[in-house]
Amino acid sequence: MSTEPASETQWREPDPPGSGVIPCVEAPAIPRETQLELLQLGLLQRLTEDRAMLLYRQGRIPGSYYTGRGQEAVGAAAGLCLGPDDVVAPLNRELSCHFARGVTVADVFRNFLARATGPTRGRDGNMHFGMPARGVFPLVSMLGVLCPVSVGAALAFKRRGEPRVALTFWGDGAMCTGDVHEGMNLAGVLDVPAVFVIQNNQYAYSTPTGREMVNTNIAERIEGGWSIPCQRVDGTDAIAAYAAIGEAVRRARDGDGPHAVEAFSLRMHGHAAHDDASYVPSELLDHFANRRDPIKRLRKRLELDGVPQSELDELHARVSDEVAEGLAEAERAPPADPDTIQDGVYAMPPSHA
Amino acid sequence: MSTEPASETQWREPDPPGSGVIPCVEAPAIPRETQLELLQLGLLQRLTEDRAMLLYRQGRIPGSYYTGRGQEAVGAAAGLCLGPDDVVAPLNRELSCHFARGVTVADVFRNFLARATGPTRGRDGNMHFGMPARGVFPLVSMLGVLCPVSVGAALAFKRRGEPRVALTFWGDGAMCTGDVHEGMNLAGVLDVPAVFVIQNNQYAYSTPTGREMVNTNIAERIEGGWSIPCQRVDGTDAIAAYAAIGEAVRRARDGDGPHAVEAFSLRMHGHAAHDDASYVPSELLDHFANRRDPIKRLRKRLELDGVPQSELDELHARVSDEVAEGLAEAERAPPADPDTIQDGVYAMPPSHA
Amino acid sequence: MSEITYLEAIRAALEDAMHEDERVFMLGEDIGHFGGPFGATKGLAETFGTDRIIDTPISEEGFVGAALGAAWMGERPIVELQFADFISCAFDPIVSVGAKTHWRSGIRFPVVIRAPFGGGIRGGPFHASCPEGWFVGVAGLKVVAPGTVEDAYGLLRSSIDDDDPVIYFEHKGLYRRLKGSRPTPATRTPIGKARVVQAGSDATIVTYGAGVDLARTATAATNGNGSSVEVVDLRTLWPFDEEAVLSSIDKTSRVLVLQEAARSTGAAGVVMSLISQHAFELLDAPAKLHAPVDTPVPFAPELEDAYLPSVDSLTAALDDLLSY
Amino acid sequence: MSEITYLEAIRAALEDAMHEDERVFMLGEDIGHFGGPFGATKGLAETFGTDRIIDTPISEEGFVGAALGAAWMGERPIVELQFADFISCAFDPIVSVGAKTHWRSGIRFPVVIRAPFGGGIRGGPFHASCPEGWFVGVAGLKVVAPGTVEDAYGLLRSSIDDDDPVIYFEHKGLYRRLKGSRPTPATRTPIGKARVVQAGSDATIVTYGAGVDLARTATAATNGNGSSVEVVDLRTLWPFDEEAVLSSIDKTSRVLVLQEAARSTGAAGVVMSLISQHAFELLDAPAKLHAPVDTPVPFAPELEDAYLPSVDSLTAALDDLLSY
Numbered sequence A, B: 001m002s003t004e005p006a007s008e009t010q011w012r013e014p015d016p017p018g019s020g021v022i023p024c025v026e027a028p029a030i031p032r033e034t035q036l037e038l039l040q041l042g043l044l045q046r047l048t049e050d051r052a053m054l055l056y057r058q059g060r061i062p063g064s065y066y067t068g069r070g071q072e073a074v075g076a077a078a079g080l081c082l083g084p085d086d087v088v089a090p091l092n093r094e095l096s097c098h099f100a101r102g103v104t105v106a107d108v109f110r111n112f113l114a115r116a117t118g119p120t121r122g123r124d125g126n127m128h129f130g131m132p133a134r135g136v137f138p139l140v141s142m143l144g145v146l147c148p149v150s151v152g153a154a155l156a157f158k159r160r161g162e163p164r165v166a167l168t169f170w171g172d173g174a175m176c177t178g179d180v181h182e183g184m185n186l187a188g189v190l191d192v193p194a195v196f197v198i199q200n201n202q203y204a205y206s207t208p209t210g211r212e213m214v215n216t217n218i219a220e221r222i223e224g225g226w227s228i229p230c231q232r233v234d235g236t237d238a239i240a241a242y243a244a245i246g247e248a249v250r251r252a253r254d255g256d257g258p259h260a261v262e263a264f265s266l267r268m269h270g271h272a273a274h275d276d277a278s279y280v281p282s283e284l285l286d287h288f289a290n291r292r293d294p295i296k297r298l299r300k301r302l303e304l305d306g307v308p309q310s311e312l313d314e315l316h317a318r319v320s321d322e323v324a325e326g327l328a329e330a331e332r333a334p335p336a337d338p339d340t341i342q343d344g345v346y347a348m349p350p351s352h353a
Numbered sequence C, D: 001m002s003e004i005t006y007l008e009a010i011r012a013a014l015e016d017a018m019h020e021d022e023r024v025f026m027l028g029e030d031i032g033h034f035g036g037p038f039g040a041t042k043g044l045a046e047t048f049g050t051d052r053i054i055d056t057p058i059s060e061e062g063f064v065g066a067a068l069g070a071a072w073m074g075e076r077p078i079v080e081l082q083f084a085d086f087i088s089c090a091f092d093p094i095v096s097v098g099a100k101t102h103w104r105s106g107i108r109f110p111v112v113i114r115a116p117f118g119g120g121i122r123g124g125p126f127h128a129s130c131p132e133g134w135f136v137g138v139a140g141l142k143v144v145a146p147g148t149v150e151d152a153y154g155l156l157r158s159s160i161d162d163d164d165p166v167i168y169f170e171h172k173g174l175y176r177r178l179k180g181s182r183p184t185p186a187t188r189t190p191i192g193k194a195r196v197v198q199a200g201s202d203a204t205i206v207t208y209g210a211g212v213d214l215a216r217t218a219t220a221a222t223n224g225n226g227s228s229v230e231v232v233d234l235r236t237l238w239p240f241d242e243e244a245v246l247s248s249i250d251k252t253s254r255v256l257v258l259q260e261a262a263r264s265t266g267a268a269g270v271v272m273s274l275i276s277q278h279a280f281e282l283l284d285a286p287a288k289l290h291a292p293v294d295t296p297v298p299f300a301p302e303l304e305d306a307y308l309p310s311v312d313s314l315t316a317a318l319d320d321l322l323s324y
C-alpha cells in the first residue's frame, strides 16, 4: 500500500529519452486495418472537436463546450472493442467511441447546435446525448451514476445468457463517487459482464488526482478494493489501449465477470472551453503535446510500420471532409421546436380520462 | 487479490481444538483494571439487552428491538480506547460503547421505553439515540451516512490542532454503501484523525458477507482500495480488540491519518427481535455461543490470570443490579408529551415577525 | 374467492406478473429466501429462483441504478426498498436518470420501485415516513399509492406494465389490516385515474394510502349524522387526476385534503395548487388540509398517535369544514 | 459605495464572514485556487489558505456529511455545490442527518449549502434546474433564495450565522446581471421574513430568486398602464413568511405566484396551499401560478426561452389575473 501520491506526470517507467513523438507500441497481431480505424476515429474526434471549439468561440454553440483532447485513443479503442450488440455509456471525453458505434458527425453537430432533429431534439447539449438504436446511453451529468446503470445492463445480458457486454467510462475524479463504489461492488457480487474504463487524465476539473485520492494508482485500488481485475494502460497509446480493453471485453463476455482498465493520459484542454487550465504545469502539457499526443503517436507507429505518408494524409483529408460535411448537414437542420417541449416526458402518458 | 469468498466461519487459523470457551489472548500490558472494565461493559450490554428483549416480548418496548449479542467486546473496547474529548457514532450493536462514554442504563431504557426524559424525549427508539454532552452522536438509520459525518468531526479536530479523534462503526453490509466510500476516501485525502471500526459479524440482515462483496476480507479491501491501514482482529476477543482499536486511535491521534479496524465476530441474535435468524447455520451459532462468546472468553481469560471466581461473580451481580435499578428508574420516568412535539425542529426557529 | 391481505395482494401481483412475463425480476435487500423485512416476497425465490429474486448488497443507489440499466435492455425490474425512508439513499438515480432519460433520448425505463411507507408501527423518524412528496411533481416519474387491497394488486400490476419508472408506495400500516377478495390476474388499476370511493354531496375528502380507510371509517359516523361526504382516492399521486378532484368539488363545494405525510410535504402541495387555481368558483368554504404537523415521525406511541390523523381528528376537521 | 454584482456580493459575504469568525470554512470541488466554476470563491484561498477553502474530491454525499460532522463539533462550514442540480447526489445526508438531528438530539448544524440554481445560461437538464422544492417543506431545513444584491449578501451572512442547516439557492442568471451597492459587513437579511419589494394595490406577485427582477421589470410597464402590482419577495422559501403573503393578498385581493421552477415543483405548493386554506375570504379571483411546464429544463435557446417565464409571458398572465 502506497500512501504517497504517485507523481502526476509519470505512471511507470520514464518515457524514452529524446524529444520526439513516442510511437504507439508495436502490435503485429492487431490488423493494420484496425490500426487505421483507430486513427480515423481519433482524428474524427480531434477534428470535430477542433471545429466545435471554433464554433463555440464564435458563439454558435450555446452553453458550454468540452473536448477530450489527448484522450481520443481511449474512446476509439473501447468503441472498436465492442461488438454491435454490446452497449456503452460514454461521457464527455469519448466522442470517438460514439463514432465507433456509428454516430455521425452530423448527429453530433445537431446536438451541439441544439437542432430539432438532433439526438436529443435540442433538449440537451454538449456530449449529453446517446443513440439508443446503437446501444449508446445518453450521458447523465451526475458523475458516477452511469456505473450502476451499466452494471444493470450487464445483469440483463447475464440473466438472458446473451454474450454481450456493457461498458462505461469514468474519470479519476468520478472514481471518488459513492455510485462507483456501489456499482463496482454490485458488478463483482453479481458477476456480470461489465467493463469499466477509467480515464485517468490526471485532473478532475482543476483538481489533480493526488488531491482526489491517496493512492493514485487506480488499477491497484480497483483490484485491492473491489477484486475486479484492472489493467493499467497508457491511454495515449491507441494500440495498447485497444489490446487492454479488448482483453477486458473478451473476458467479461466469456463469463469471467466484470473487468476494468485504467487508461492514463492527460486532459490537454481545460475542463471546458471557459477554462484555460492554467493550473496544469505547462511542461506537463508540452510534454504530452509533443511526445504523447495520441493521434501523433499512432500515426508515427503506422509510419514506422510502413504505411505511406500519403495514405495517412489522405485519411486525414477524408476525415476533415467528413467533419465539414457533417457540420454543413447539421447546419441545415431545423431549430428545436418549442411546441414539442412536453412530448416524451412520459413513454406512456397517463390518461386521466 | 482473492476472488473466492472467504469461508464464512473462519477468518484466519482454525480455532484451537477442543470444545471449551477459547480465552481471550493474554495481554499482560493491559492493566487488570481495564480488562475488568471491558468485562463490566460487555456484561452491561448483555444484561441490558437480555432484559430489553424480555420487555419487548412482553410488548413493553414499542416498535422493534435490536441487540448486539456476540459483539459486546467491540463497542466496549472502542469505548475504552477513546478519551473524554473524543467523539463517537455508535450503531445498533454497540451499546457497550455508550456505557463506556457514561451513558447510563436508565438513559438507555428511557429511550427504549420512549419516555419524555429519555435522550430523544421519545422521538426516536431503539438504539437511535446519542448523548451529545458525552460526545455520542445519535444513530441515523441510513447505513453509511455516519462515516462522512465522523470524518467531518475529525476534520474539525485537525483544523483546530486538537489531539482528538472521531470514531465510528459500520457493518459488513454497510461497507457496500456509497457513503462509506466517499467518507473513507475523504478521510484519506484530508488526512484526518478518524477511526473506523468495521463490525464484520458475517451477516447483513439475512445476507451473508459473501453475497455482499467478493473479497470478504474487509481489512484487505480497505488497505487496497482506500490506502487506510486496517488491522483485522477477532471481535469476540475483547483484549485483542482493545489492543487493535487502541493502536488505531493512538495513531490517528498522533497525526498519522485515518485508521481502521475490522472486528470479526458473529451476530448471535437475529437482525432484530422479529427475526429468528434461521438462515444462520446452527453449527455456526453453536460454535460461537460455546467457544467464542465474548463475555465468556474474557471471563475465562481473567480466571486463567488468577482473578477469583467470586470477584467475577460479584461483578456480574453488580451489573445485574445496575440493570435492574436503571430499568426501575426509567420506568418511573414520565411518558413522552405530545404537546412538545414541535419543539426543537429548529435550533433557531425563524421569526416571521 | 378467498380473502387476502393488502400485503398478500402485493405478493400475488408480484407472483402473477413474474409468471406471465419472463422479463420481470426483482432486486433488493434480503428479498430472496428471507422474503424481505415484511415478507412481501416470501416464497418467490423458491418459485422463481434466486436469479429472478436477487438479493443485493446494501446499496440503494447501486441497485436502483442497475434496475434502470436492466430496464434499458428491455427487462422489467422491480426494486424493493426495505423502508421508503431509504429512498433518500437512491434519490439521485431516480430523479436524474429515471425521470429525465425518456424525455432526452426516448429510452424507456419500465422500473417499479416498491417503497413501504407510513406510520402506526412505531417506526420513528427513519422507518415511518411518507417521502412521496419528493417525487410528486417530478416530470418523468409516476407515483402511486394504493389504499385498498384491490388497488394494491391492480396498481402494482399496472406499474409493472408501465413503461415509465413508477414509485409504488405501499402502506405498512395496511399490510395486515386491510383484507379483501383476491383480485383476478387480469385486474389493473389504471395509472393516473382517481376513484370515488364513496359518494357524497356535502364535502369532498381527497386522500390516498392509509387516508382512504381512515376517511371511510371517520365518515361512516358523520354520514350517519345527516351529512354526506364524498371520498376521492387519488391512487396515482403523480401525475394525478385533476379532473376527478375538480368534479367532486363541483358537486360538493367543500374540500378537505387528507394525508399522512407532514402538511408541507406529500401530495398536498399539488392538490392545493390545483384547488386554488381551478376551484375558486366551485368552493363555498376554504379548502382544508388535514395532515400532521411539520416534524419527522415521532416514535413514542403517545407522540405518534397524536401526530397521525385519526378518526377523531379527522371528524373534528370535517365538522369544521362543514360548519363554515 | 462601489457597485458590485450579485456574485461579488456572495464572495464579499463569504470573505467578511471568514474574517470575522475562525469557525467558518468552506468545502467544495475546485473552490480553492481555481475559485469555483463561477469564481464565487476566487481569491479566498489566497486570503484564508487552503486549510479554510478546502478542495474536496467529487463526493457530494461525503463532503456534505463531513460539513455536518464539523458543525457538530462547533465549526460553521459552508459547502459549495458546483451546480444545484448535484444536490440530488447529496440528498441523503441533508434530509436524514441535517434535517432530523436537532429535533432528535439537540445537536446543532450551522451548515450552509450554497447551490447555484436556475436557467438562462443554456445549461440544459443537468445544469439549470431549480431543485429547491425538494427541501421546501422538510422540517428542520431552512431554504433561502436571494433575488437582489443586498439579499445575496444579507441572506448569506444570516445563513452563516444560523444554527440550522440552510440551503442557499443562488441564481446563476443573476450572478453578473444584478448590480448594487456593496452591503456593509453588518448587513443581515432576516431568515423567515419576506419583503415587499414594490407596493401595489391591484394584485400581488409572490416570487423569489430570478422572479423578483422579472416581476419588477414586467410590472414597470403594467404599473404605468394604470394598474399597480405589489411584489412580495419571499427570500426565505422555507419556513416561509405566511403573514407577509396573506397581508399582501388582503390588500390586493388577487395573487399570482411566479417561480422559475417547473409548476408542480419549487415553492408553489406550500404557497398555494396557504392561499387555498387561508386566503379564501381575501381573494376576488382565483390564484394564478406562473411557472414553466413540468419538464426538465431544455437546452436549446429556442426551447429554454419558451420554457422560462419572461416579461411577455408574465405580463400576459397578469393581464389575465387583473381582468378576471
Ligand SMILES: Cc1ncc(C[n+]2csc(CCOP(=O)(O)OP(=O)(O)O)c2C)c(N)n1
Pocket (backbone or CB within 6 Å): A092, A093, A141, A142, A143, A170, A171, A172, A173, A174, A175, A199, A201, A203, A204, A205, A267, A271, D029, D058, D060, D082, D086, D089
Ligand atoms: C456528482 C457531480 N459533481 C460534480 C460535477 C461537476 N463536474 C463535472 S466534470 C467534473 C470533473 C470530473 O473529473 P473526472 O471524473 O476526472 O473527469 P474528466 O473531466 O477529467 O474527464 C466535475 C467536478 C458533476 N458533473 N457531477
Ligand SMILES: Cc1ncc(C[n+]2csc(CCOP(=O)(O)OP(=O)(O)O)c2C)c(N)n1
Pocket (backbone or CB within 6 Å): B092, B093, B141, B142, B143, B170, B171, B172, B173, B174, B175, B199, B201, B203, B204, B205, B267, B271, C029, C058, C060, C082, C086, C089
Ligand atoms: C441505506 C440503508 N439501507 C437499508 C437499511 C435496512 N437495514 C438496517 S440494518 C441492515 C443490515 C446491516 O448489515 P450490517 O451493516 O452488516 O450491520 P449488522 O446489522 O450486521 O450489524 C439493513 C439492510 C438501512 N438501515 N439503511
Ligand SMILES: [Mg+2]
Pocket (backbone or CB within 6 Å): A171, A172, A173, A199, A200, A201, A202, A203, A204, A205, A267
Ligand atoms: Mg479526470
Ligand SMILES: [Mg+2]
Pocket (backbone or CB within 6 Å): B171, B172, B173, B199, B200, B201, B202, B203, B204, B205, B267
Ligand atoms: Mg453485519
